[in-house]
Amino acid sequence: MKRTTRNALCNLLLLAAGAALLLWVDRTFDRYVVQVLNLIAINTILALSLNLIYGFTGMFSLGHAGFMAVGAYVSSLLILPQAQKQTIYILKPLIWPLSVLQAPFFVAVLLGGLAAALFAILISVPVLRLGGDYLGIATLGFAEIIRVVANNIVPITNGALGLKGIPSYANLWWTYGWCALAVIFIARLVQSNTGNVLKAIRDDEVAAKAMGIDVFKYKVISFTVGGFFAGIGGALLASLLTTIDPKMFTFMLTFNVLMIVVAGGLGSITGSVLSGAVITVLLEWLRFVENPVTIGGFTIPGVPGMRMVVFSLALLCIILFRREGIMGMREWSWDMLFRGRTRGGEAR
């Protein structure tokens, strides 16, 4: 059998096995486990999108919360039932035509992603001229501006009151469906010619420019695709939580995504997928740190706030002792499995 055929077959088998597993999980486990699994999928989408921007293209962006906010608001406004729209806008009524627009969930999420992508294009024109830490600060600034604006344009966003009662369409099928789409799309993108150009820009922008590459154009592509998937992640998160407000989309949210990307390995899709799961579960598991524990008659009182201390300490340890993260820049592949030895992967 040819290698490519074999790999394609394996991929199909994997997808089918995954679907069966989802079906089983959905029927067997309680809502808490399902909620965590949903969060894993969403965090993976977010991590992949940031990894594309930062890990593969080398643009240090801290604006993820902003893209997520745009995606979440656009898609939520499209799926909120009309009656709900009338009840929750108690300060000022929602402006027409938003008050009557409705869309199916898939279309709403897609439009949320597209709106975030559009936004990414708009801000990329000015900010992508900056590099390194300046870019990080400028994108962080944009995310903050979005939050401030969302608080103030009450007839559209309902201000600080946020949107409540968003229909919870986001189930395992939707979140993992989008997650699979994100993995496939971004994996294809980084393995393509475009992906090689992005990596060239990351490794040496000046050299890339000297090779005649339109660096700016490729940066905008990467930034826009990243923004699109961040918007998708935000839209799914909104439907999963059923309520959003501007206070959710702070720097803290971006920090969580950044943590997943760094822990997984900058420039590794496998890494982001793995660490999306590990970190999400870790964050849930760490809740135990804050609860009183009884071991053999001794009760250790829970320490409120300890969870985030451990979490930030974990990030520090990763950045100090294992800067390349779980996977470095390596990728998992079928070849690895069949040949039984590690390969550098295409990302290098």
Next chain:
Amino acid sequence: MKYGRLILGVLLVCIMAGAAFASEDVIRIGVYLPLTGQMAFGGQLELDGVKMAHEAVPEVLGKKVELIVIDNKSDKVEAANAMQRLIEKEKVHAVIGTYGSSLAMAGGEISEKAGIPVMGTSCTNPLVTQGKKYYFRACFIDPFQGAAAAQYVFDNGSKKAAMLLDVASDYCVGLGKFFEDQFKKLGGELVTTLNYQSGDQDFTAQLTEIISKNPDVLFIPSYFAEGAIIIKQAKELGAKFMIMGGDAMDNPEMVKIGGEAIEGFAFTTFPYDPSMPEMSELQAQFTEAWKAKYPDKDSNANSALGYDSYMLVIDAMKRAGSADPEAVTKALAETKDFPGVTGSTTMNATHDAEKPVGIKKIEGGKQVFVGTVMPNL
């Protein structure tokens, strides 16, 4: 590769699940409150009250009551998770919480799906219980509170009002709107509304503008830490007008931060305070019990609400004769004239406790209970 991660996740979650199992000989009541984060000050006070009530009545229907406390960290995602965990992992029969309406709304979506009754402590936003079968609250709601504040200042001779609102706080903008509606309805004039965002500490520009408009009263429905600083800066800039706030100002730390500047400041709150001139027997008992348990802290309305929330749930369980969530929900909805520390409680059609609004004032460096107001809506 995607599925390796999935299995890993499932495995880890299963290990976590093993830690908790439900047993039938205890009644489990979940408590989700903000014990850390921006709203921690309120959550901790309410937890004190819930714990005190639990100590007073540790058993119901011949079974021990177990409290399971989870911190929702003043964060909505965490609040939804906390509720999810209480219901799925801890198998609670009922839940108490929370301080902060946005947190209550996030948790409420989960409890509603699971069909577990929740008794809100001080989540005053009307949207919390709207359209919910299982969410109740032991407090009044913001439209009522805002109207009472407007009524109070109007009756005390204020005809021109100004507002300074935190646009990033759902509580603040909601209460501001309800104050504005009632104040205008009464025939008052709103001369100006200025804004700031949570986290900001310098209000001098806004206050200078407000002072130039010369209002009779300034309404600031902020949380106490910001509120105290706003009042202090207003006084530094020479403000002479009266300043009025909402229940989030009701905190013992308020006087320490504001110092002399907050003298004369008035705010609406839940109708309980240790300084109340006339106390019901229950209120007197609560005050005594509090002094015995926490000699170095003053009792306060939030703790009283925590106390009442627990008692309301226990009362409903008694009347239902079981801890079955459906039966408790039904009994809670039928709550009528239940005597509580924060006044007599009757659940109305929207699951809000109908009780009068208390007014407190800072006099001589102390919080003094002035009286109660029932606004004419």
Next chain:
Amino acid sequence: MSLAMFVQHFFNALTLGSLYSLIAIGYTMVYGILRLINFAHGDIFMLGAYFVFFGTIAFKLPWLPAVLLAVAASSFAGILVDRIAYRPLRDAPRISALISSIGVSFFIQNLAIVLFTGIPRPVQQPKILTGIMQFGAVRILPLTLVVPTISFVLVLGLLWIVNKTKPGLAMRAISKDIETTRLMGVSVDKIIALTFGLGSALAAASGIMWALRYPQVHPLMGSFPGFKAFIAAVLGGIGSIQGAMVGGLLLGFIEIMIVAFLPALSGYKDAFAFVLLIIILLVKPTGLMGEKLEEKV
């Protein structure tokens, strides 16, 4: 707008702006030498304020020793942060140190929540700072005059250290080329530790002044002023000590005056700084008084 009102706004802006300046000076100093945006600066600022709070309230120390102790303790904390979180990353890509500093910032904030709880604590102001000077309708706080004076003195002091002393010379050398400086026999790690010590002392000093103006301390008090001061530093030209002072004042004036002249925009007040930041980065990335940064190839 009446003249009195304008003058009042002017002094409000002077108070706020000079506080921003004070924080920005510390920020700019570390950036100027290491090219590191030290996210933890705002958290050292918070620690400084807390140390004074504990010194005066828990240990009943008089003001001056409490302040000196707090500055020394924060300075030590800054050196510790550098030793643990930044020094191992000297040879790593610059962004790694930046991510590390974000981690440190969240770590200190959350540790403070665990240790000090999230409840805001009141700070007692010394009597001499509470008297208000009144000129007609204009009211001025003593701090309005004290803070700019302190900032000005600190700027002069820092300029002296950086330009006239041996360690200052080494600092300037490090900012140009760290490897060559090491080869010249300069103990680079010590000089950088000194830089962090000085920067953190400045952060603590500004944290204390901030807590005197807005009399409370809480674990997240450093994040907003930290961002604003960073913007002020960029505005003035990051790395330039005089620039930070000018940038801070300018930012204070812009924030206050936009609200003063366009009260309807007061809800957007926090966005002004970020808008300004982006404009500056695009139009004149070196800031008002910054030197030109050369792109190394």
